[in-house]
Amino acid sequence: MVRSPGIVVVAGPTASGKSGLALKLAQEIDGELICSDSMHVYRQLDIGTSKPTLTEQKLVPHHQLDLIDPDENYSAGKYERETSRIIEQIQERGHVPILVGGTGLYYRALLYGISHIPDIPENIRKEVICLQEEHGTSFCWEQLQKLDPQASKRLHPNDTARIMRSLEVVLATGTSLSTFQQHQPFSTARYPFLAVAFEWERSVHYERINQRTLKMLESGWIAEVKMLLTRYSPKLKPLQAIGYREIVLHLQGKLEWNLLVQEIQQRTRQYAKRQLTWFRREAKIEWHQPDDEAAILSKIKVYLEKQVLYERK
Numbered sequence: 249m250v251r252s253p254g255i256v257v258v259a260g261p262t263a264s265g266k267s268g269l270a271l272k273l274a275q276e277i278d279g280e281l282i283c284s285d286s287m288h289v290y291r292q293l294d295i296g297t298s299k300p301t302l303t304e305q306k307l308v309p310h311h312q313l314d315l316i317d318p319d320e321n322y323s324a325g326k327y328e329r330e331t332s333r334i335i336e337q338i339q340e341r342g343h344v345p346i347l348v349g350g351t352g353l354y355y356r357a358l359l360y361g362i363s364h365i366p367d368i369p370e371n372i373r374k375e376v377i378c379l380q381e382e383h384g385t386s387f388c389w390e391q392l393q394k395l396d397p398q399a400s401k402r403l404h405p406n407d408t409a410r411i412m413r414s415l416e417v418v419l420a421t422g423t424s425l426s427t428f429q430q431h432q433p434f435s436t437a438r439y440p441f442l443a444v445a446f447e448w449e450r451s452v453h454y455e456r457i458n459q460r461t462l463k464m465l466e467s468g469w470i471a472e473v474k475m476l477l478t479r480y481s482p483k484l485k486p487l488q489a490i491g492y493r494e495i496v497l498h499l500q501g502k503l504e505w506n507l508l509v510q511e512i513q514q515r516t517r518q519y520a521k522r523q524l525t526w527f528r529r530e531a532k533i534e535w536h537q538p539d540d541e542a543a544i545l546s547k548i549k550v551y552l553e554k555q556v557l558y559e560r561k
Contacts (some may be wrong), residue, residue: 255345256553259533260445261523262350263457270348274308276545278336282311282331284349285491289315289322292335292476295469296491318486328357352526357359359437368420376416381483388415396424408488442551444544445534461513470495490515490544
């Protein structure tokens with residue numbers, strides 16, 4: 249295929265079929281996949297994050313996977329900077345960059361730019377971690393409620409990662425995270441792109457989530473967490489993520505098997521609902537029925553050809 253300046257985005261909530269669609273597209277249009285998932289950056293967190301398998305990674309090039317250890321930090325700003333370079337390299341090879349994932353912040357950071365939030369001092373970061381470890385996520389949410397009421401309203405009291413991030417920003421700067429995010433440096437897209445997503449009937453989507461949870465548990469998710477706990481504290485941010493936190497509690501004897509399954513499924517459904525709400529606000533995403541793969545491929549090919557012609561003018 250002739251090199252196109254455009255990129256393709258496969259977005260949408262968890263368990264909506266993004267990865268499978270993106271893999272098929274990459275094979276059809278000489279694409280390379282760029283993962284846009286804040287959990288895929290962690291090494292050793294594979295099953296619980298639905299990371300592409302080694303077999304899938306061998307089919308087409310994958311980028312932005314396994315970047316850091318679970319006890320390291322990674323930001324949307326760093327993702328934007330690194331991924332911008334990767335896009336240039338992919339296009340120089342004459343291939344099509346295909347962004348795939350469900351982390352809305354990464355999507356916005358790359359396609360529209362990111363707010364320049366000052367670096368958080370290490371003492372503030374440690375202070376927030378200590379608050380969470382000693383008093384729990386609900387306590388941190390209550391503190392956030394006092395300091396940044398708007399942020400606390402948007403976040404679920406159990407959303408550990410986002411609560412801690414919002415709290416450290418407001419403690420370090422005196423300004424809410426939402427205020428920084430409202431001042432995006434770009435009002436228009438930084439790249440020409442076509443974004444697609446699958447639209448499922450809700451009950452069908454939720455059943456997909458329920459079945460995928462069972463499959464992940466059967467595939468060795470608990471063993472994965474056991475291995476992680478031999479090296480890392482259960483209080484680490486990635487081990488507070490959906491499923492990981494519940495499995496830690498199960499291994500500690502604090503959560504029975506039936507409740508473990510139910511809570512992972514419920515938290516995942518809640519997360520999918522938040523993702524869907526977020527992506528619905530993105531006007532440029534085109535929503536398709538799950539059996540529309542042929543139509544999606546045709547539309548993307550036409551789009552890329554138009555980009556080539558536009559570039560030649």
